[in-house]
Amino acid sequence: xxxxxxxxxxxxxxxxxxxxxxxxxxxxxxxxxxxxxxxxxxxxxxxxxxxxxxxxxxxxxxxxxxxxxxxxxxxxxxxxxxxxxxxxxxxxxxxxxxxxxxxxxxxxxxxxxxxxxxxxxxxxxxxxxxxxxxxxxxxxxxxxxxxxxxxxxxxxxxxxxxxxxxxxxxxxxxxxxxxxxxxxxxxxxxxxxxxxxxxxxxxxxxxxxxxxxxxxxxxxxxxxxxxxx
Amino acid sequence: xxxxxxxxxxxxxxxxxxxxxxxxxxxxxxxxxxxxxxxxxxxxxxxxxxxxxxxxxxxxxxxxxxxxxxxxxxxxxxxxxxxxxxxxxxxxxxxxxxxxxxxxxxxxxxxxxxxxxxxxxxxxxxxxxxxxxxxxxxxxxxxxxxxxxxxxxxxxxxxxxxxxxxxxxxxxxxxxxxxxxxxxxxxxxxxxxxxxxxxxxxxxxxxxxxxxxxxxxxxxxxxxxxxxxxxxxxxxxxxxxxxxxxxxxxxxxxxxxxxxxxxxxxxxxxxxxxxxxxxxxxxxxxxxxxxxxxxxxxxxxxxxxxxxxxxxxxxxxxxxxxxxxxxxxxxxxxxxxxxxxxxxxxxxxxxxxxxxxxxxxxxxxxxxxxxxxxxxxxxxxxxxxxxxxxxxxxxxxxxxxxxxxxxxxxxxxxxxx
Numbered sequence: 092x093x094x095x096x097x098x099x100x101x102x103x104x105x106x107x108x109x110x111x112x113x114x115x116x117x118x119x120x121x122x123x124x125x126x127x128x129x130x131x132x133x134x135x136x137x138x139x140x141x142x143x144x145x146x147x148x149x150x151x152x153x154x155x156x157x158x159x160x161x162x163x164x165x166x167x168x169x170x171x172x173x174x175x176x177x178x179x180x181x182x183x184x185x186x187x188x189x190x191x192x193x194x195x196x197x198x199x200x201x202x203x204x205x206x207x208x209x210x211x212x213x214x215x216x217x218x219x220x221x222x223x224x225x226x227x228x229x230x231x232x233x234x235x236x237x238x239x240x241x242x243x244x245x246x247x248x249x250x251x252x253x254x255x256x257x258x259x260x261x262x263x264x265x266x267x268x269x270x271x272x273x274x275x276x277x278x279x280x281x282x283x284x285x286x287x288x289x290x291x292x293x294x295x296x297x298x299x300x301x302x303x304x305x306x307x308x309x310x311x312x313x314x315x316x317x318x319x320x
Numbered sequence: 321x322x323x324x325x326x327x328x329x330x331x332x333x334x335x336x337x338x339x340x341x342x343x344x345x346x347x348x349x350x351x352x353x354x355x356x357x358x359x360x361x362x363x364x365x366x367x368x369x370x371x372x373x374x375x376x377x378x379x380x381x382x383x384x385x386x387x388x389x390x391x392x393x394x395x396x397x398x399x400x401x402x403x404x405x406x407x408x409x410x411x412x413x414x415x416x417x418x419x420x421x422x423x424x425x426x427x428x429x430x431x432x433x434x435x436x437x438x439x440x441x442x443x444x445x446x447x448x449x450x451x452x453x454x455x456x457x458x459x460x461x462x463x464x465x466x467x468x469x470x471x472x473x474x475x476x477x478x479x480x481x482x483x484x485x486x487x488x489x490x491x492x493x494x495x496x497x498x499x500x501x502x503x504x505x506x507x508x509x510x511x512x513x514x515x516x517x518x519x520x521x522x523x524x525x526x527x528x529x530x531x532x533x534x535x536x537x538x539x540x541x542x543x544x545x546x547x548x549x550x551x552x553x554x555x556x557x558x559x560x561x562x563x564x565x566x567x568x569x570x571x572x573x574x575x576x577x578x579x580x581x582x583x584x585x586x587x588x589x590x591x592x593x594x595x596x597x598x599x600x601x602x603x604x605x606x607x608x609x610x611x612x613x614x615x616x617x618x619x620x621x622x623x624x625x626x627x628x629x630x631x632x633x634x635x636x637x638x639x640x641x642x643x644x645x646x647x648x649x650x651x652x653x654x655x656x657x658x659x660x661x662x663x664x665x666x667x668x669x670x671x672x673x674x675x676x677x678x679x680x681x682x683x684x685x686x687x688x689x690x691x692x693x694x695x696x697x698x699x700x701x702x703x704x705x706x707x708x709x710x711x712x713x714x715x716x717x718x719x720x721x722x723x724x725x726x727x728x729x730x731x732x733x734x735x736x737x
Binding site: 195196203207208211223225228229231232237282 | 585644646724727
């Protein structure tokens with residue numbers, strides 16, 4: 092690649108490093124939501140799973156404590172975004188210390204069902220618009236608050252680079268190896284188990300350190316979801 | 321060789337800290353199966369293997385993980401986990417002891433630490449870890465445990481799923497064989513455990529350490545060859561008793577594993593395990609219920625894969641299809657074929673017969689009523705489904721799924737108008 096091309100490429104990569112791409116188009120709604128056959132007035136957020144890795148030149152390490160913290164922050168951000176749409180967010184009934192084994196197992200099994208579906212949701216998100224995906228009415232086993240219309244599943248992955256790794260990735264710019272954050276939010280009918288909405292905002296990893304940027308990303312990613320009337 | 325002079329470096333301490341969090345996460349997220357009888361049994365067998373081994377930063381714990389995928393692994397802090405899926409495949413206590421002995425050896429020989437140190441030195445490792453921490457679980461059929469491990473520690477996923485180095489695995493097999501034998505278990509348990517694991521019930525592409533078939537054959541051979549000619553063997557009667565005793569201890573966890581297998585779409589495994597339960601106690605209403613449920617869930621699939629389905633090409637194609645299609649879509653596709661329609665006819669008839677048998681053995685078995693209701697609903701026999709659901713709700717009005725069944729009942733009644 093000629094020098095001018097390389098410079099342009101490096102500039103584009105630097106832009107991406109600060110990119111905040113909660114793409115409004117990366118939101119997919121089930122026709123029942125679009126046609127207002129289903130209205131979400133109340134939702135329960137299941138324990139989120141957002142995993143952050145720290146990458147150095149020697150390899151990746153999990154940031155377990157930070158992952159737990161960011162899971163909490165993302166949950167809060169999603170809760171707030173829903174409340175701004177006048178959707179009542181039911182208080183988390185899944186405190187691990189308060190659950191008996193049966194309830195823990197039920198929650199684990201429903202989370203597993205969602206995780207098994209997730210690759211398809213990520214790869215074929217457009218099919219949410221065809222009402223293709225469901226977890227089945229087994230979701231009712233969670234027995235969330237009887238007025239809850241929807242269950243919210245939050246998943247996420249983030250990569251944070253050390254300074255050394257960042258330097259390495261800039262020098263080896265053509266490897267296209269960058270820090271990023273990807274959050275997905277799945278909204279599932281609390282009775283039928285149908286996936287009503289799915290969103291997958293993608294951003295540079297700065298949102299992990301910046302609560303305002305995180306909130307903005309989440310709010311933007313749920314923009315298409317109709318407010319509760 | 322076992323090294324109790326192992327010196328912990330910073331890298332090892334970091335790994336240990338991650339491992340501790342993995343243990344906690346398993347508990348917190350409902351991955352550990354808790355049953356006092358099973359816990360006590362696993363501990364008894366495990367501690368017989370461990371004997372008097374004391375190692376720095378090791379506290380021995382033996383636990384079952386709620387995961388229908390056959391697998392077992394050891395964390396370097398002494399936490400040994402064996403999946404309910406593997407417990408269900410094994411036949412007797414000697415085989416269980418062999419598996420635990422293998423895993424204990426990984427701990428006593430500090431394999432995880434040395435592998436970690438090696439892996440961190442290679443660029444390849446970084447690629448492996450990145451690949452594993454992708455969205456897609458390994459081969460699309462990963463279990464609950466694997467998903468959790470991948471989330472916390474890609475290294476542990478590499479080790480637990482793909483195995484340690486060949487030398488380390490062979491060392492764990494042979495050393496494990498020695499310590500299991502010293503602990504009084506029959507040495508045949510080890511090659512027999514590998515033979516049990518050779519049952520490729522789901523026709524999986526995933527080659528985890530415990531179902532890599534060419535490797536399993538090799539392991540059967542070298543462990544069999546390591547057993548002295550005059551080593552103790554079980555007579556046929558003793559083998560039968562050993563099997564019966566083991567299955568009796570495993571009965572509750574095997575039932576739980578059937579539920580997990582159905583939840584995870586591993587329907588053939590569900591049939592296999594629940595058939596074992598019925599063979600153990602044919603007069604058990606519960607066991608007949610589980611087999612009935614398994615056949616209902618199996619739907620338009622044959623209970624055993626044909627030779628054609630077991631070819632490498634067919635397995636790859638099936639795995640690709642599972643990754644692309646939802647379970648409902650796979651069911652509908654199969655049902656549209658003559659073989660699928662025939663299989664569903666046969667499976668639904670078996671299911672109905674077994675549910676009725678379950679009720680014959682115990683007319684108050686509420687779960688059987690519910691299961692029969694779901695079967696009739698699937699068969700579009702609406703009135704019968706309504707009757708069974710109503711009977712279920714009468715027997716278990718406050719069941720955890722009562723609201724779910726009430727909703728189904730309401731929908732059925734509405735559609736019948």
